[in-house]
Amino acid sequence: MRPTDHLKSLCQSDWTAATSHAFTNDLVAGTLAQDKMLAYLRQDYLFIDGFVRLLASAIAQAPSLGDAIPAAQFLGLISGRENTYFLRAIPALGGTPEPPAPAHPVTQEFQALMAKAARSGRYEQMLAVLVVAEWSYLSWASPHADKAGDLPFWFGEWITLHSGAGFEGVVTYLRDQLDRAWDGLGPEDRRAVEETFITATRLERAFFDAASIGYKTA
Numbered sequence: 001m002r003p004t005d006h007l008k009s010l011c012q013s014d015w016t017a018a019t020s021h022a023f024t025n026d027l028v029a030g031t032l033a034q035d036k037m038l039a040y041l042r043q044d045y046l047f048i049d050g051f052v053r054l055l056a057s058a059i060a061q062a063p064s065l066g067d068a069i070p071a072a073q074f075l076g077l078i079s080g081r082e083n084t085y086f087l088r089a090i091p092a093l094g095g096t097p098e099p100p101a102p103a104h105p106v107t108q109e110f111q112a113l114m115a116k117a118a119r120s121g122r123y124e125q126m127l128a129v130l131v132v133a134e135w136s137y138l139s140w141a142s143p144h145a146d147k148a149g150d151l152p153f154w155f156g157e158w159i160t161l162h163s164g165a166g167f168e169g170v171v172t173y174l175r176d177q178l179d180r181a182w183d184g185l186g187p188e189d190r191r192a193v194e195e196t197f198i199t200a201t202r203l204e205r206a207f208f209d210a211a212s213i214g215y216k217t218a
C-alpha cells in the first residue's frame, strides 16, 4: 500500500466525513445559505494565510530544485487566482476581506498545526498537512466539476479551484513527495507523520462542521 493510502486508512471515518460533508453537498448543489458561505470564506482566508507560509516552508525544505518547482508553481496559483477569488467572493457575498474575521477555535487550531509544521524544519511534517488539505478538497470537489459553470461564481469557482487536471497534478505531486519522504523515515518519525496526518484530517472535518452551523459556539 502507498504510504499516503496507509495514512488515510488510519483516519478513514474523519476522511469520509470531511470529503462527503453536508456543507460541501449543499455548496455543489447551490443550496448553501450565502451567509454560511461568507462566514466560511472569511475563516478560510485566515487558513490561507498560514497555508501560504507552510507551502513556502516546504519549498525551502524540498530536497532539490526539481522537487521544489511544482510547489512553487502551486504557491503562485494560491497567491494569484485563489487569492483574487477570495477578494471578489467575500464582497459579492456582502462582506469585507479586511479587517480579518476573528479566528474561530477550529481555525486557530489549524493555524497552530500549520505553524508548528512550518517551524519544525521537517519536510515530511509540512507535507502531511499539505497532502491532507489538498487531497481532501480534490476528493469532495472533483466529482462535481461539471456543475461549476451553472452555479454563482462564489460556489462554482471554489469547485473549479479544487478540481481538474491541474489540481489533480498538484495532489499527485504532493502525495509522491510524501510517499518518497516516508520511505526514508525511521519508526519514530513515521509515527509523528501519522499523528499530524490524523490531526489535520480531524481538523478538515471540524472546519466543515463549524461552517455548517455558522460558527456558533455552544
Ligand SMILES: Cc1ncc(CN)c(N)n1
Pocket (backbone or CB within 6 Å): 044, 047, 133, 134, 137, 204, 207
Ligand atoms: C481548511 C481548508 N483546507 C483545505 C483547503 C484547500 N486549499 C482550504 N482552502 N481550506
